Amino acid sequence: MQTREILAASPVMPVIVIDELASAVPLARALVAGGIRVLEVTLRTAAALDSIRAIVAEVPEALVGVGTIVSPADLEAARAAGARFGVSPGANAELLAAARDSGLPFLPGVMTPSDVIAAVAAGFDTLKLFPAKQAGGVGMLKALGGPFPQLRFCPTGGIDLTSAPEFLALPNVACVGGSWLTPADKVQAGDWAAITRLAADAAALRRPAHAA
Secondary structure, three states: OOHHHHHHHOEEEEEEOOOOHHHHHHHHHHHHOOOOOOEEEEEOOOHHHHHHHHHHOOOOEEEEEOOOOOHHHHHHHHHHHHHOOOOOOOOOHHHHHHHHHHHHEEEEEEEOOOHHHHHHHHOEEEEEEOOOOOOOOHHHHHHOOOOOOOOOOEOOOOOOOOOOOOOOOOOOOOOEEEOOOOHHHHHOOOHHHHHHHHHHHHOOOOEEEHOO
16 A cells, blocks of 8 residues: 555544553554554554554554654664554655655655655655644645645644544645544553544544545
């Protein structure tokens, strides 16, 4: 699957931080049960890579990606763990080249028009706007649509269930990213039913057919 195909599988891509390996599989199953299949597991904890391996092995319905990729070494670790795609908060020339050459579907992070130009020059047409709220949110995406009509974005950062529809209504938004689907207190409590409900609410958001 290519990056746009992956993002089209869910209107919302949860940004997941897993502290305990034991939480990984039940958390993924809870999200999938609610209709959210595309999962970004971030490399922010010591349990991240083992969690990704476990989800890949035990939750085949999930499309598991690795987030917080900031170096070629992170990219290779993601591939080795079985990730279906990678996501970065930002990108430099070295990371963009490594991602392009790896063949792994990759969503590079951008914040400015210059970032966008660099990513396009490296061969990418589907990008993560991060942090979306601080970067200008809906207004920024509308502005980028003028000079870059061929691009699609996954805005992430400061988006919640209430604001997501405004982003999803834009023609250049493929999906949105957000951490509200996996609140830390629910994960720590093992309240998987609550997470399934949050996922179901997110999955019910209008899918932007124009963003394919």
